[in-house]
Amino acid sequence: MKFLYNNTPIRLFLFLGVALAQVLTSCSSSTSDATTIAAGTWRAVLVTQGQQIPFLLEASEMEGKPVLYLINGEERILLDDIAQQGDSIRIGLHIFDADLIAKVEGDKMAGRLVKHDTPSYYGIPFTASRGQNYRFSENPAPATYNYAGKWEVTFADTTGKTTNAVGVFEQDQNSLTGTFLTETGDYRYLAGEVAGDKLALSAFDGNHVYLFTAVPADANSVKGEFFSGITGYRTWTATRNENAALTHADSLTFLKPGYDQLAFSFPNLEGKNVSLSDPKYKNKVVVVQLLGTWCPNCMDETQYLAPFHKENQKRGFEVIGLGFERSPEFEKAAARLLKMKERLNIGYELLVAGPADNKAAAEALPALNHVMSFPTTIIVDRKGKVRKIHTGFSGPGTGAYYEEWVTDFNNTIDKLLAEG
Known part of the structure; x- marks a missing residue:
């Protein structure tokens, strides 16, 4: 009995030590595996409305951390917000209030797309397989029709x-x-x-x-x-129809009779009210950009405006972004806009202007005949007069249409800056 009495605590201690080591090893492996996505191309498929909607992901590493790229044609969107969530991974979707949540098992992934800024639950199931770099068909039938x-x-x-x-x-x-x-x-x-x-x-x-x-x-x-x-x-x-065309984007939105200027005052991301009449914008050419963090076309326009602003600010050029967000709460709306500002390296003010609604935006800017699209881009000259309003945005995915917009925008800004 004395022998058992003296060694029981030792045996118990050793048993608990081994058990604890196994638990810690298990937890460590789970943490490591949960966020590990094997490098290479993944073919993903969202399933909704009885349809399979494919897209491609490319898994890689950046500074020792896993990253993914969303691939659509020539576009590659960096996804670097990847974290463990239980036995799954959560992949933050760039500036958008949405995630891919999936369980990864080797070369397979299964989960769902979840949007967080919708009034009711929004989830679409998806699966992904590594090593497949085709979008729709691995071996499609030869093309017999020309859609070019x-x-x-x-x-x-x-x-x-x-x-x-x-x-x-x-x-x-x-x-x-x-x-x-x-x-x-x-x-x-x-x-x-x-x-x-x-x-x-x-x-x-x-x-x-x-x-x-x-x-x-x-x-x-x-x-x-x-x-x-x-x-x-x-x-x-x-x-x-090689001559197919739309109504010119500069003619769709305009000032109501009796107006030649724009007036507003909205809080910036710190809660301080900002107005077009503030000293910072006096005698400047100012672009007022109506945008939303939920709007991919707004993302495209911002990716052009942000570096353009940085390069031309010393010439007397400014931008004010009016954010119309899906959350009516200032704190949530400001947080979404801050994420956009940081991710797209925006150096100009973003203001919380109201809810993501065309009618609400028009009420916030009563000088406009309406707001029919996000983004809407309003160009104001050094005297505070509205000189041009551009509805919508044709981004880089439109090729020649985007290049035409870039040329026209640069010429317009150069002309207004030269007016002194």
Whole structure:
């Protein structure tokens, strides 16, 4: 009994030590494995409305930490906010209030896309497989129809309401890229294929989930379907037309009669009110940018304006961003705008201007006839007079249309700065 009495504590201590070591080892392995995504290309598929909407991810490392890139055509969006969440990983989706939450097991991933800024739960299941670098089909049937060129497009919703657009596509055998331009902005980078005579294009930029399909109606016209997110659905028809065009973006929004200036006062991210009449903006050429962190077209415009502002500020150029956010609470809206400011290296003021709603934006800026799109870009001269209002934005995914906007914007700013 004396022998057992003397050694029982020792045995118990050794047993507990081994058990604790196993627990710690297990926890350590779980933490390491949960955020480990093997390097390489992953083919991901979102499943919604009975459709499979594919996109590509590229896994890599940056400064010893895992990162992913969302790939749509030529676009690569960096995702570097990756963290463990229970037995899964949470992948923050750039500036957007959304995450991919997934469990990774070797070369497979399964989970869901979750948006946090919607009034009700928004979740779309997805899976991903490593080592697959095709978007729709690994071996598509040879293309038998040419979708390349410019198309005059009409979208129709389930009520019959129509929207005009211009489609611009480039095709290399099975590979198809391009976008649709509308009067309120473009559908950004679309990528996909032509298999036989069937068109399939998709995009996932962290916020928008798009799938376009189509088949020929005849040699110069097509008909198709457009699926967006959980419930969005429209049909579309298109006719080849190299002269297809939309109403000019500088003519859609304008000042009401009796106005030649813009007046507002909204809090910045620190809660201090900022106005266009503040001394900082006196005798400056100022761009007033209506934007939202939920808006990919706004992201595109900001990625141009932020470095342009930095390069031209000493010439007397300024920008004020008016943020219209999905959260009505100042703290939450300011936090979203701050994330955008930090991620896109914005050096100009962002103000919390109101809710993400066209009508609310128009009420906040009563001098405007309406607000029909985010972004809307208002150019003010050194005397405080509004000289131009541009509705929507045609981003880099539109190719020549984007280059045309860049040239026009630079010429306009140079001219106004030269007026002294």
